[in-house]
Amino acid sequence: MGEAKRRAETGAPPRPRPKATKPKDTSPRIAPWLPLTQKQGEQFVQVTTKGAWIGIGALVLFWITVRFLGPALGWWTLADG
Template structure:
């Protein structure tokens, strides 16, 4: 008997269903956890680029655009 068949016999109805990330957290499976990590990583990079853009605007473009008002 192969390992796959043995696992299928042991799991019964649960075979092929997503595995929970923790035994007591049955409503969050490993695939959902991976998707959360993917989305949060993309959101973090978006925030970093937004912060850099805002810094460039305040540091360089702001003083350059307002120099004529001071004189």
């Protein structure tokens, strides 16, 4: 016996339908032979820009640690001073 028939005979409500998936990206492709859309290209630029700023911030923190924090705490001495 099928699930729908069993539910109908027992008086159970119909099985809930699955939620709709996210809408398909309909933006045009960057190039016809490349499987990337313009929206995906913009998202890539946003992610890499954010990653670059995180890297710059990490580099600044590393430089401050090496140049000022380490010598001030006696972890090491600088060769130039």
